[in-house]
Amino acid sequence: MTPVHLTLNAGSSTLKFRAYHADDHRLLLRGLIDHFGAGDASLALDFADGRRESRRLADTGRERALPLLLATLADAGLVVAAAIHRVVHGGRDFAAPVALTAAVREQLAALSALAPLHQPTSLAVVEQLAETRPTLPQIACFDTAFHAKAPALNQRFAIARHWYDEGVRRYGFHGLSYAAIARRLPEYGLADARVVVCHLGSGASACGMVAGQSVASTMGFSALDGLMMGTRAGLIDPEVLLYWQETHGMDIKAVRDELYKKSGLLGVSGLSSDMRVLLESDAPEAHEAVELFCSRAAREVASLSTAIGGLDALVFTAGIGEHSAEVRANIVARLGWLGLALDASANHEHDAEIASPDSSADILVIPTDEEGEMLAEALPLLA
Numbered sequence: 574m575t576p577v578h579l580t581l582n583a584g585s586s587t588l589k590f591r592a593y594h595a596d597d598h599r600l601l602l603r604g605l606i607d608h609f610g611a612g613d614a615s616l617a618l619d620f621a622d623g624r625r626e627s628r629r630l631a632d633t634g635r636e637r638a639l640p641l642l643l644a645t646l647a648d649a650g651l652v653v654a655a656a657i658h659r660v661v662h663g664g665r666d667f668a669a670p671v672a673l674t675a676a677v678r679e680q681l682a683a684l685s686a687l688a689p690l691h692q693p694t695s696l697a698v699v700e701q702l703a704e705t706r707p708t709l710p711q712i713a714c715f716d717t718a719f720h721a722k723a724p725a726l727n728q729r730f731a732i733a734r735h736w737y738d739e740g741v742r743r744y745g746f747h748g749l750s751y752a753a754i755a756r757r758l759p760e761y762g763l764a765d766a767r768v769v770v771c772h773l774g775s776g777a778s779a780c781g782m783v784a785g786q787s788v789a790s791t792m793g794f795s796a797l798d799g800l801m802m803g804t805r806a807g808l809i810d811p812e813v814l815l816y817w818q819e820t821h822g823m824d825i826k827a828v829r830d831e832l833y834k835k836s837g838l839l840g841v842s843g844l845s846s847d848m849r850v851l852l853e854s855d856a857p858e859a860h861e862a863v864e865l866f867c868s869r870a871a872r873e874v875a876s877l878s879t880a881i882g883g884l885d886a887l888v889f890t891a892g893i894g895e896h897s898a899e900v901r902a903n904i905v906a907r908l909g910w911l912g913l914a915l916d917a918s919a920n921h922e923h924d925a926e927i928a929s930p931d932s933s934a935d936i937l938v939i940p941t942d943e944e945g946e947m948l949a950e951a952l953p954l955l956a
C-alpha cells in the first residue's frame with residue numbers, strides 16, 4: 574500500500590479530496606462528491622494515470638463519506654499517512670495550521686454555530702478518524718487565516734468597541750482559495766498588484782488584495798455575509814431578522830435555517846441552488862436569481878476596488894467563477910463603466926487571461942487549488 578497525505582475539503586455543496594504521495598507529494602488521486610449529503614449525490618474520481626470514474630451514490634448521508642473515501646483509497650492501493658482538513662472557522666485563536674489534538678478539536682467545535690454548514694461536517698470527519706486511527710497525524714488549515722493580517726479597520730464592524738475585543742469582527746473566509754490564487758499572481762506580472770478575486774461557488778465571496786495579501790473581504794463574522802450564494806442570503810438588512818422573530822415568532826434555529834439553507838439562488842429562484850440548473854431554466858424567477866447574483870457580485874467588486882485603492886486585475890475562481898462564461902460576462906458587463914471589458918472568445922477558456930486588449934484592468938480565470946494550498950501549509954507541521 575502506498576502511504577498518502579489525504580486532503581479533505583468539505584464545502585457547502587461538495588466534498589473534495591486529494592491523495593498526495595507521502596514521500597514525494599505527487600498527486601495520485603483527486604475526488605469530488607457533488608451534491609454532498611443530498612439525494613442526488615455523485616462521486617467522481619480522477620487518477621494520476623488519466624483514468625476517470627464516476628457514479629451516483631446510493632447511501633448519501635454525510636456521515637457515510639469517510640468510510641466510502643477510505644474504501645476508495647484502499648481499492649486504489651493507498652493508505653492514509655496523514656489527514657489535512659479544511660476547517661472554515663479558526664476564530665480569534667487560530668491563524669495558522671495546527672495539529673488537531675483533542676483540546677484543539679474542542680475549541681474548534683465551539684465555533685460551529687458560526688459556520689453551521691461547514692464546521693460540524695469537517696469536525697465529524699476528524700472525530701471519526703481520531704476514533705479509528707488515534708495515532709494518525711491530523712492537521713487543520715483555516716479559511717480565516719489568510720485574512721488575519723488584513724488592516725484592523727477592515728476587520729471592524731461599526732458597533733461598540735467591546736464587541737471586537739470579544740471576537741465579534743470580520744474574519745473573512747475562502748482564505749485557502751485566495752492564498753492559492755495569490756501564489757499564482759506573479760506568473761501574470763501581478764505580484765505587487767491590486768487584485769479583486771471573486772470566489773464564486775456554492776459559497777461565494779470576494780477579496781481585495783494588494784501584493785498577494787488580504788486587505789478586505791465580503792464575508793465577515795461568519796460565511797453568511799456579502800455575496801448572494803447557493804442557499805445563503807449574503808448581505809441583508811439585520812432588521813429583517815428581527816422582523817422574522819418579532820412578527821413571525823421564528824426562533825434562532827428557524828432564522829438560521831432561513832438564512833443558510835432557504836435563501837440565495839434557491840430562495841429567489843424557488844427552483845435550485847445549483848447555478849447550472851438556473852442557467853438552463855426558462856423560468857423568470859431563475860433568470861432573476863442569476864441577475865441578482867451577478868449584480869451583487871459586480872457591486873462588491875467596485876466596493877473592494879475602493880478598499881484597495883484601484884483595480885489592476887479581476888480574477889474569477891471556484892465552481893461558478895471557473896466554469897460559467899455567462900456569469901463572468903454578466904458581471905464584467907456591469908463593470909463596463911470602470912473600463913473593464915472581456916474578450917468574448919477568450920472568456921470560454923479555463924485558466925486564462927480573458928480581458929479584451931482595451932480593458933482597463935486584467936481579467937483572469939484561475940482554477941482554485943485549496944487542496945494544494947492545504948498540503949503546502951501542512952507539510953512543515955508533518956515534517
Ligand SMILES: Nc1ncnc2c1ncn2[C@@H]1O[C@H](COP(=O)(O)OP(=O)(O)O)[C@@H](O)[C@H]1O
Pocket residue numbers: 584585586587588773774775776803846847848849850852891892893896897
Ligand atoms: N459549468 C458550470 N456552470 C455554472 N456553474 C457551475 C458549473 N460547474 C459547477 N458550477 C457551480 O459551482 C457550484 C459549486 O462550486 P464549488 O466551488 O465546487 O462549491 P463548494 O462551495 O461546495 O466548494 C455549484 O453551484 C455549481 O452549480
Ligand SMILES: CC(=O)OP(=O)(O)O
Pocket residue numbers: 583584585586661716746747774775776777796
Ligand atoms: C466558506 C464557504 O462558504 O465555503 P464553501 O464555498 O466551500 O461552501
Ligand SMILES: [Mg+2]
Pocket residue numbers: 584585774775776
Ligand atoms: Mg468551496
